[in-house]
Amino acid sequence: MTELNSPARPGATRQQAEHEPIARVLPMLTVPHLDREFDYLVSADQSDDAQPGVRVRIRFHGRLVDAFVLERRSETDHVGKxxxxxxxxxxxxxxxPDVRRLTDAIAAxxxxxxxxxxxxAVPPRHANVEKQPPPESAAFTPAVVDTTAWSAYRGGEQYCSALDDARAARAVWQALPGEHWADRLAELAAVTANSGRGALAIVPDQRDVDALYAEAIRLVGEPWVVALSAGLGPAQRYRRWLSVLRGQARIVIGTRSAVFAPVASLGLLMVWDDGDDTLAEPRAPYPHAREVAMLRAHQLRCAALIGGYARTAEAQALVRSGWAHDLVGTRQEVRARSPRVVALEDSGYAQERDPAARTARLPSMALQAARTALQSGRPVLVQVPRRGYVPALACGRCRAIARCRHCTGPLSLPARDTAGVVCRWCGREELSLRCTRCGSDAVRAVVVGARRTAEExxxxxxxxxxxxxxxxxMVAAVSDEPAVVVSTPGAEPVAAGGYGAxxxxxxxxxxxxxxxxxxxxxLRRWMAAAALVRGRSEGGVVAVVAESAIPTVQSLIRWDPVGHADAELDSRAEVGLPPAVHMAAIDGAPDAVHAMIDTAELPEGADLLGPVDLPxxxxxxxxxxxxxxxxxxxxRVRRDAGLPLAAALRRAAGVLSARRDHEPVRVQIDPLHIG
Structure with a gap:
């Protein structure tokens, strides 16, 4: 008998399985025209192990490839041997079966x-981990969960009750300023676990994973919580993923790829800060974790929650369509918890009166707010949109952006004592810089980075x-002592007790x-920083150096992310941009792009834009x-034509792949960045 994981000896006589001798498999081949099932015979000694969902090896066109068994059959549609x-x-x-159905839907x-x-969806196998016996787990003991903090939100208590009753409640949560978001999500996950179902939370990065994991194990205990992220090694990641597959975890927390985790009896899907770029997968077919989570919640008829301090147009579209409800605080709660936000124009006259303001590139009023907070013994947060020293340079005479002669990438000054400038794309150093437009050797800073700002x-x-x-x-936290914390967006440390300004x-x-x-x-980045500041009753101030007439600045001053998302959704509908419509971006060589368009049977009313040079x-x-x-x-197509558009492009990609007449093109549906 052939032992497991070993192929049959060449020339050995095989006897097919007595029951359901046909295995329908899906080869792990990325060429579009081979994205279909194939039938293979199962030998008698493989029959017990070759069940749906297992990994197998098959010989395909003379070479061994990986595949998954999708089903066992008694007959085949194939004509031939x-x-x-x-x-x-x-x-x-x-x-x-749930992940397989989700995989089919995401591909479509x-x-x-x-x-x-x-x-x-499925991490690479680690044989040694798989051979280890699973640890014994004790019976789950329901945790005592205090959900009174959700009473600050309209519909918050009802949402918790719906989770306790195993109902498929779906909501978009607008976290109040100063809210401990990890505590609130951990409470919802614990309520779901108490009802006998699993909870899955998707967050942008490792720091968020650590914060939510700490709160979850505090409520339900470490054996029942699993954290999945790309930073884990192959063995540790596969070990934790197997514990989820085997039903040993009630709460799963992870980054974008964890949205496919095979959680048993999934009852709640949560996505925190869905506007973060890291939730968009950079590999084909480029799915967004929010869309995968919502599609999975729809398939399984389970509860779902999208949360954040700000709100995306996509999340607002879910509320407007009735698919999800609003979980927002009352205006009284918002005013009580939010800091005082002031917009300050960068006035040169004000800086002339205050030399320190001129040195720090700050309006005098912002400098005074920082001094007041420091004098009261509280730290001050300074958000700078660029890291590094001087990340962008321009000609001092004609203001043309300084670019690399080799790759046209932007030139930067990495440190104060650097001899020359460095390209941010290819890393080449330029010792003698001269403007290609006017010939001047004078340079100026276009953007000042975090390190230069800290120096000033x-x-x-x-x-x-x-x-x-x-x-x-990155610094995770700072103490409640006077300090100036200079941070790039998304890297703001948490201050004990909150920042003073x-x-x-x-x-x-x-x-x-x-x-x-x-x-x-x-607005999302500003609100994430402002939410770390103490409320106005405690003297918390947020100074944004911008014109107050800008609508986005007004939304920050009023702390109205819902209104901003609503206006953003209306403006996109007016000009025909996602999420009001569905849009596909096709990138590739010009002849390949035209061949794709000519081959695809696009839905009626499809609007073609371009082609243009790739940004x-x-x-x-x-x-x-x-x-x-x-x-x-x-x-560009209507909302109801999104699936027909994807199907047309999928079929066209298969046809062109089989012909091999052109280089492959990249197809992205509703890309995060259009231009």
Missing amino acids: LGWLDRVVSPQQVLT RYAGTRADVLRL LGRAFPGVHVVTSGGDS ALLLDTWALLGRQDLRASEDA LGVRRPPGTPPDKPVSRMLI
Whole structure:
């Protein structure tokens, strides 16, 4: 008998399985025209292990490839001789029916292949971990959960009751300023676990995973909580994933790929801060964790929650459509908890009267707010949109952006004592800089980075400790003592007791980006920083250096993220942009893009935009020669034509893949950044 994980000896006589001798398998092949099932014979000695959901090896066109068994059959539709399964890699059924159904839906939604989705959903096997016996787990003891904090939100208590009753309640939660979001999500997860079901929480990064994990184990105990993230090693990640598969975890917390985790009896799906870029998968078929979570909640008829201090247009569209309800605080609660927000224009006259303000690049009133907070013994947060020293340079005479001669990337000054400037794209150093437009050798800073800002604030506040957080040197928390904390967006440390003041600098760098989500992303980053500041009753102040007439600044002053998301959704509907419509971006060589459009049977009313040259900084599609130009074509359709558009592009990709006449193109449905 052939032992498990070993192929049959060459020339050995095989006898097919007595019952259901046909295995329908899905090969892990990324070429679109081979995204279909194939039938293979199962030998008698493989029959017990070759069950649906297991990994196998098959011989395909003369080479061994990985595959998943989808089902066992008694008959085949194939005309001709069938090949044999080469071997069963493992008897562990890693592809569950729920995850398989989700994989099919995501491939259809994003015009991708199921093999690409499965690579995101099922982690690579670790044989030694799989052979270890699972640890024995004690009986789950329901935790005592205090949900009174949810009474501050309209509908909050009703939502908790719905989870306790195992109802499929769906909501978009607007976290109040100063809210301990990890505590609130852990409470909802514990309520769900007490009802006998599983909870899955998706957060942007490792710091958020750690914060939510700590609160979850405090409520329900460590054996019942599992954290999944890309930072784990292969063995540890697979061990934890197996514990989820085997039903040993009630609460699962992770980053974007954990949205596919095979949680048993899933009752609640939560996504925190869905506007964060890290929740968008950079690998094909480029799904967004929020969309995967909502699709999974719809398939399983389970509860769902999208939360954040700010709100995206996509989340607001769910509320407007009736798919989800609002969980927002009353205006009285918002006013009581939010800091006082003031907008200050960067007046040169004010800086002339105050030398320290001129040194720190701050309006005098912002500098005074920081001094008041420091004198009261509280730390001050300063948010700078760029890390580094001087991340962008321009000609001092004609203001042309300084770019690398080799790759046209932006040039930067990494440190004060650096001899030359460095390209941020290719890393080449330029010792003698001269403007290609006017020939001047004078340069100026376009954006000042966090390290340069910390240096300037150190001179403005002599004797005060300055902390820098961002990039590879992130600080998790700071004490409740006088300090100036300079941070990039998303890297703000948590201050014990809250910051006394926050200063939001260089706001134009966020608002002025040529991006569909520039204002939405700016408000999200500002609110995340402002939420760490004490309330106005305790003297908390947020100073944003921007014109108060800007609508995004007004939304921050009023602390009205729902109104901003509502207006953003209306404006996108007016000009025909997602989420009011569905849009596909096709990137590739010009002839390949045109072949894709000509081959696809697009839905009626599809609007073609382009082609245009691919924007600078966007990765080239795989397989495109480096010396060949790359263009982008946009296809816009109505909301109800999203699935037909994805199906048309998926079929066209399969046809072109089989012909091999052109280089492959990259297809993205509703890309996060259009241009």
